[in-house]
Amino acid sequence: MDLVVEGRLFLNGELEQGCVGIEDGRIVAVKKVLRGDTKIDAGYRIILPAAMDPHVHFRQPGLTNKEDFGSGSMAALHGGVTTVLDMPNTLPPTDRLAVLKEKKRIIRRRSFVDYGFFVTTDLPRRLEAMAPHAAGLKIFMGSTTGSLLDNDDNSIHRMLRKAEELSVPVSVHAEDDAMIFLAEAESLKDHLRNRPADAEFNAVRRLAALGAKGVNICHVTRAEVLDIAAEAGMSCEVATHHMLLDINSPLGSRGKVNPPLRQPAAKEALYRAVAHGKATMLGSDHAPHTTDDKAEDFHICPSGVPGVETMFPLMMAAVKRNDIPLATLVRMACEEPARRFKVPKGRIEEGMIADLAIYDPREVTTIEGARLYSKCGWTPYEGMEAIFPQTVIMRGEIQLKGGEPCGETIGRDIKDGTI
Ligand code: NCD
Numbered sequence: 435m436d437l438v439v440e441g442r443l444f445l446n447g448e449l450e451q452g453c454v455g456i457e458d459g460r461i462v463a464v465k466k467v468l469r470g471d472t473k474i475d476a477g478y479r480i481i482l483p484a485a486m487d488p489h490v491h492f493r494q495p496g497l498t499n500k501e502d503f504g505s506g507s508m509a510a511l512h513g514g515v516t517t518v519l520d521m522p523n524t525l526p527p528t529d530r531l532a533v534l535k536e537k538k539r540i541i542r543r544r545s546f547v548d549y550g551f552f553v554t555t556d557l558p559r560r561l562e563a564m565a566p567h568a569a570g571l572k573i574f575m576g577s578t579t580g581s582l583l584d585n586d587d588n589s590i591h592r593m594l595r596k597a598e599e600l601s602v603p604v605s606v607h608a609e610d611d612a613m614i615f616l617a618e619a620e621s622l623k624d625h626l627r628n629r630p631a632d633a634e635f636n637a638v639r640r641l642a643a644l645g646a647k648g649v650n651i652c653h654v655t656r657a658e659v660l661d662i663a664a665e666a667g668m669s670c671e672v673a674t675h676h677m678l679l680d681i682n683s684p685l686g687s688r689g690k691v692n693p694p695l696r697q698p699a700a701k702e703a704l705y706r707a708v709a710h711g712k713a714t715m716l717g718s719d720h721a722p723h724t725t726d727d728k729a730e731d732f733h734i735c736p737s738g739v740p741g742v743e744t745m746f747p748l749m750m751a752a753v754k755r756n757d758i759p760l761a762t763l764v765r766m767a768c769e770e771p772a773r774r775f776k777v778p779k780g781r782i783e784e785g786m787i788a789d790l791a792i793y794d795p796r797e798v799t800t801i802e803g804a805r806l807y808s809k810c811g812w813t814p815y816e817g818m819e820a821i822f823p824q825t826v827i828m829r830g831e832i833q834l835k836g837g838e839p840c841g842e843t844i845g846r847d848i849k850d851g852t853i
Pocket residue numbers: 491523578579580607690691692693719721722736737738739
């Protein structure tokens with residue numbers, strides 16, 4: 435056995451003392467006692483499957499002053515995430531095979547964590563060409579950073595049918611563009627007025643009417659949407675910012691994000707619904723913009739907040755406060771993304787890729803932007819409680835030690851057949 439990790443393991447929804455045996459990057463045994471060449475004794479600390487973030491914007495190529503795969507994937511590791519799915523609003527947009535291939539070439543050997551790429555297109559032929567290499571299809575029903583848009587029912591229907599035929603998972607930015615206003619905005623309240631919850635409700639209802647079974651709704655902001663989506667057989671992704679921040683958070687343009695932060699009551703209702711297990715996945719929608727970008731006038735400054743690094747640690751602190759069950763967090767952040775995107779990760783089980791994260795539940799710290807690894811250098815969660823991982827193992831390799839990234843850029847593309 436190359437490596438044995440011993441401690442309180444998350445197995446079948448509970449913590450149990452035991453050992454994980456790892457060989458050639460895979461979990462080969464889970465037993466009470468195991469011997470190995472190298473042993474990590476985690477003691478009373480807890481050992482979880484590492485998380486997978488199904489929604490990040492790592493900005494490469496084209497916007498690498500905001501982030502790149504080196505800094506973004508280091509931030510992911512710092513937050514206990516070993517697999518990320520990158521969105522297609524890079525420059526040029528990932529909307530055809532040649533661009534996707536070039537993006538893959540650029541990012542090869544630059545990532546500390548495993549990754550996959552979403553593509554975007556309203557042309558079925560192009561999706562067909564990209565399908566074998568793409569983690570999923572992203573449809574933008576509302577305009578956001580990057581001016582990609584497909585808000586036409588016929589076109590969406592055509593793309594959903596094609597994606598189903600090709601077994602390509604679909605994620606949708608569900609805000610109906612026809613219901614978004616572009617009035618001058620100076621505050622989070624104005625931004626919310628421009629992008630009302632009705633735009634989200636309407637987009638989700640239209641998808642339901644199109645029979646979008648199996649489709650994933652990104653960054654759901656309202657508890658009601660979790661119910662509408664579940665009824666229509668759609669899955670739902672939630673982001674920490676919509677559960678922990680609202681229009682009264684003193685963030686100014688740093689809190690400008692699409693879909694927008696909502697009213698405090700809506701935020702709390704969403705948080706409660708998620709704690710009750712109503713959301714399918716957690717996704718950070720990590721959308722880094724530089725402090726200079728965010729210092730622009732509210733109306734013209736770009737939308738988006740960073741989050742890949744803080745998503746799991748914030749939720750671990752929520753688990754510690756008994757706000758949310760650990761099993762719900764692990765299901766949303768580890769098991770479900772892996773299952774949905776067919777990556778053999780997310781559970782501590784024989785045959786799975788050996789991606790583990792070790793947490794000390796006693797080590798509650800406060801988030802400081804200056805200590806994060808994202809290139810953007812700030813966080814909307816400054817001063818909030820978090821529990822960061824102490825050790826992260828990816829494919830049996832130690833990628834984070836003593837809370838700091840330490841490994842190599844061994845990240846692989848989940849679609850290139852090597853995983
Ligand atoms: C994202 C970005 O900056 O790329 N911005 C955001 O407000 N969430 C795009 C997106 O996911 O909408």
